[in-house]
Amino acid sequence: MSKRFLYVNRKAPYGTIYALESLEVVLIGAAFEQDVSLAFLDDGVFQLTRGQQTDELGVKNFSPTYKALGDYDVNKIYVERESLEARGLTLDDLLPLTYEDEDDDWAEKDSIKLVSAAELAEIMEAQDVVLSF
Amino acid sequence: MLHTVNKSPLDRNALESCIKHVVQGSAVLLIEDGVYGAMQGTQKSPMVESAMKEVSFYVIGPDLKARGIDESRVIDGIDIIDYNGFVDLVEEYDKTQSWL
Numbered sequence: 001m002s003k004r005f006l007y008v009n010r011k012a013p014y015g016t017i018y019a020l021e022s023l024e025v026v027l028i029g030a031a032f033e034q035d036v037s038l039a040f041l042d043d044g045v046f047q048l049t050r051g052q053q054t055d056e057l058g059v060k061n062f063s064p065t066y067k068a069l070g071d072y073d074v075n076k077i078y079v080e081r082e083s084l085e086a087r088g089l090t091l092d093d094l095l096p097l098t099y100e101d102e103d104d105d106w107a108e109k110d111s112i113k114l115v116s117a118a119e120l121a122e123i124m125e126a127q128d129v130v131l132s133f
Numbered sequence: 134m135l136h137t138v139n140k141s142p143l144d145r146n147a148l149e150s151c152i153k154h155v156v157q158g159s160a161v162l163l164i165e166d167g168v169y170g171a172m173q174g175t176q177k178s179p180m181v182e183s184a185m186k187e188v189s190f191y192v193i194g195p196d197l198k199a200r201g202i203d204e205s206r207v208i209d210g211i212d213i214i215d216y217n218g219f220v221d222l223v224e225e226y227d228k229t230q231s232w233l
Binding site for chain 2: 011012013014015016042043046049050052053057059063086087088093
């Protein structure tokens with residue numbers, strides 16, 4: 001029986017290893033056909049910013065990998081509105097993440113859903129398993 | 134004195150504490166996740182803008198770039214430098230304090 005898994009991302013990328021580790025766990029977990037959701041709040045919203053270029057730092061830019069999540073049926077990506085606003089960001093600053101909806105003639109749809117903190121609290125409550133990064 | 138801050142001001146209080154302990158003529162250098170402190174329009178930018186009246190602020194360009202922060206979004210008056218500039222600052226000031 002499939003369980004509801006939520007991965008909670010609260011850290012900025014590159015400063016610590018949490019963001020990359022979370023993404024790797026999500027991709028591994030996706031192979032087990034569970035009901036997966038991702039939440040990005042606090043500094044975690046910085047993981048999804050467009051235009052990351054790490055060549056001068058000599059570390060891997062893993063942000064393009066988020067675009068592959070749709071192909072792994074990971075298409076519930078919740079971004080907290082309050083966290084974006086506190087950082088002077090809008091949805092336009094984030095990567096365009098999409099998936100093809102098999103129940104709707106493979107129409108391309110947005111994976112990112114902007115939610116309030118209160119809505120995110122409900123989403124957290126509705127899970128079977130919550131993994132924090 | 135040169136102060137370096139490598140934590141996001143929206144996650145930790147390293148930058149806030151640093152700003153409370155700097156004296157006029159000092160410099161604050163934002164590195165790694167500290168570069169989020171150089172962004173305009175965040176909850177913390179008013180704190181930085183006010184501190185800039187007393188001390189000079191610098192930020193590492195490659196750290197901004199890695200995080201997708203365009204130079205146009207950096208607070209006006211913060212100097213964007215590279216790693217050679219980092220070395221120059223360390224040489225210019227008699228000592229360095231890291232706010233970890």
